[in-house]
Amino acid sequence: MRKRLLLFIALGWVLLLIGDRVDELRVYQGASIAVYVIAIGSIILLTGYSGQISLGHGALMAFGGYVAALCVANASLPLWFAFVMAALVTGIFGGILGFAAARLSGPYLAGTTLALAVGLPSLANQFSILGGEQGIYLDPGLPPASLGESFSQYKWFFWITTLAALITMFWLANILQSKYGRTWRALRSNDVAAQLCGVHTGRQKVLAFSLSSGLAGLAGALLVLTISTVSPSAFPLSLSFALVTGAVVSGIYDLKGVMLGAVILVIIPEVADSVASRFGDSLKITSTLPGLLVSALLILAVLFTPNGPGEKLHHLRHKRKTHSG
Amino acid sequence: MYKFISSLLIGLSLGAIYSLMSISLVLVWRSTRVVNFAQAGQAIVSTYIAYEVVNRTGSFWLAFFVAILAGALLCAIVDRYFMRPLFKRVTSGPIVAIAPVVATLGLLGVLRAVVGFVWGVELKPIAAPVSLDGYSLGSEVLPFAPYNALVIVVVAVVLIALSLLFQKTNLGLSLRASAYSPEIARLSGIRVNEIRTLGWAIAGAAGAIAGILATPTSYLSPNSLDILLVFGFAAAVIGGLESMVGAVVGGLVLGLGVTFVSNYVSTSLIFPTAFVFLIVILLVRPSGIVSGKRSRRA
Structure with missing residues (x-):
């Protein structure tokens, strides 16, 4: 664990150095990557x-x-506290949802959460405190003056999101190796056997759903920070799909692959833009291409690297070894 | 009173469309243990084809039958050339349990994008074959129109045809047998794989009918049927996901519930209502209101 901590600190240091050397757009994309890393x-x-x-x-x-936006805009709480609140409250909400979810498996859960994704954003129009279509403006504040005059806002976002992503990944890597991670894996491979070993399956599933929701809430709060408003249109159905794609591309079981998935999700809109501009920027192409790329990638990933690139590489290496030996 | 009657009738016609979508999900689920999220994508393709036919020939009914054929064909192709290779390929690791969900989701995205490429993303109307103006009762004009009545009649005919097919024909028997117990069906000489593809085709046809019936009262766009998918799924779960009767009951319950809430409380509560229905059913009666004995496990 100490080794991992050192590794993460080193990684953070490298990212910090990189953040100093690239232009504003890349820094901003770096912040988006960090958000996706948490969500995936x-x-x-x-x-x-x-x-x-x-x-x-x-x-x-x-x-x-x-x-997070309500905490900052209505209660004028400090930013870091708003993020903690976002993670906590979403975690609790996820826990409540998890009570329903824990009874479900596979497609039931998929369909129910799909209904949530379609329905929840439209609720925002129902309550006036949530600001309707325009949403709520979240004032991210200026970076602390002690960081110097030339320290840009985007770099400030990048620092915050990267720090959050590093802490999250460190925590995830640890918890997945702990008793809880083992219990969940046991549940996933055979829940009857897990139950026989004394695992309370329902409770563990709710716990996992709740923790995962908390992380998603944190990612959402950070996303809102980088775009400085929260509105229903910032969280379309395609975002949920993109996250699943990101996770499958990363390897659904492989925390190390997370970077790959996050980078791809950030790159796709850019690739789509450049392809679209080559074909004359018609509305047809610009509005459908990102979705096509994400979905096609999802299908290809499921067909060709179903358990992630990590496992595929492992397989290839193994094959080569048995051939030569 | 007027409000009550018109809510009832509108709810029925809405519920009829949900029922069809729900049936198409149930048929696929029974035979393959896959919730076909791509059904919305397949229905959107067949509905756009119908749009094209209406535009070229002006005949709604020709378009209707073309859409059914297209929907059935597309669904059979998806089963034969997409799902089957997928099941063959993905056999190990944590992905297995979620691969069908993920793959149909990807297919949904691809089909939506393809439709967007071909027909554009602007809203397109399909003209209804009969009037969309409500019947008038005395001085009141009900929101219930001849078209809504037509929807109820068409769905009723389709449901009767389906139940005859499933209960009275040999084909229906083999469809039910291979869904219930594929191995024993195969031993009894049923070609389970072909029958399964046929089941998918019927499901595709039902989805296509739902798609084209839902469109004249609103507009067509690459994601206009996503809502129908969510409601169809909710209806299927309310009905227990295993039973076609359940799917119809679920669809009607949901259609009526949603219409009454939107007429008496607020129109923007449609989604939350469906979601609450879904959660309550799952918490209170996870096997659906028309339930078989089998427990709810994928």
Whole structure:
């Protein structure tokens, strides 16, 4: 564990140095990558370990985003506290949802969370405190003056999100190796056997769903920080789908692959833009291409690297060894 | 009173469409243990084809039958050339349990995007074959129109045809047998794989009918049927996901519930209502209101 801590500190240091050397756009994309890392991590915890699937994590992100924005805009709480609140409250909400979810498996859970993703953002229009279509403005504040005059806002976002992502990943890596991680894996591979070994399956599933929701809420709050408003349109159904894609591409069981999934999710809109501009920027292409790329990637990933690139590489290496030996 | 009657009638016609979508999900689930999230994508493709036919020929009914054929064909292709290779390929690791969900989700996205490429993302109307203006009762104009009545009649005919097919024909028997117990069905000489693809085709046809019936009262866009998918799924779960009768009951219950809430409370509560229905049913009676004995495990 100490080794891992050192590794994460070193990783943070490297990221900090990189953040100093690239231009503003890249720094901003770095912040988005960090947000996606947390969100995909939450899906890996849920799906890869406890074996539950959620198509509604975009809605949970929206929930966290609204919590954070309300904390800052209405109660004028400090930013860090708003993030903690977002994670906590979304976690509790997820726990309540988890009571229903824990009874379900596979497609039931998928469909229910899908309904959540379609329904929850439209609730925002129902309550005036949530600001309707326009949403709520979240004032991210200026970076502390002690960091110097030239310290840009985007770099400040990058620092915050990266720090959050590093802490989250450190925590995830530890918890997945702990008693809880083992219990969840046992649950996923055979819940009857797990029950016979004394695992309270329902409680463990609710716990996993709740923790995963908390992380999604944190990711949502950070996303809202980087775009400085929270509105229903920032959390479309396609966000939930993109997160699933990111997790499958990363390898649903593989925390190390998270970076890959997050980077791909950030790159896809850019690739789509450049392809669309080559074809003359018609509305048809610009609005459908990102969705096509995400979905096609999802299908290809399921067909060709179903358990992630890590396992595929392992397989290839193994094959080569047995051939030569 | 007017409000009550019109809510009842509108609810029925809405519920009829949900029932069809729900049936198409149930049929696939029974035979393959897959909730076909791509059903919304397949229905959108067949509905756009119908749109094209209406535009070219002006005949709603020709378009209706073309859509059914297209929906059935597309669904059979999806089973034969997409799902079957997928099951063959993905056999190990933590992904197995979620692979069907993830794959149909990806397919949904691809089909939506393809439709967007071909027909654009603007809203498109399909003209209804009969009037969309409500019947008038005395001085009041009900929101219930001849088209809504037509929807109820068409769905009723489709349901009767389906139940005859499933209960009275040999084909229906083999469909039910291979869904219930594939191995024993195979031993009895039923070609389970072909029958399964046929089951998918019937499901596709039902989904296509739901798609084209839902469109004249609103607009067509690449994601306009996602809502129908969610409601169809909710209806299927209310009905227990295993039973076709349950699917119809679930669809009607949901249609009526949603209409009454939107007429008496608030129109923006439609989604939350469906969601609450779903959660309450899952908590109180997880096997659905029309339940078999089998427990709810994938």
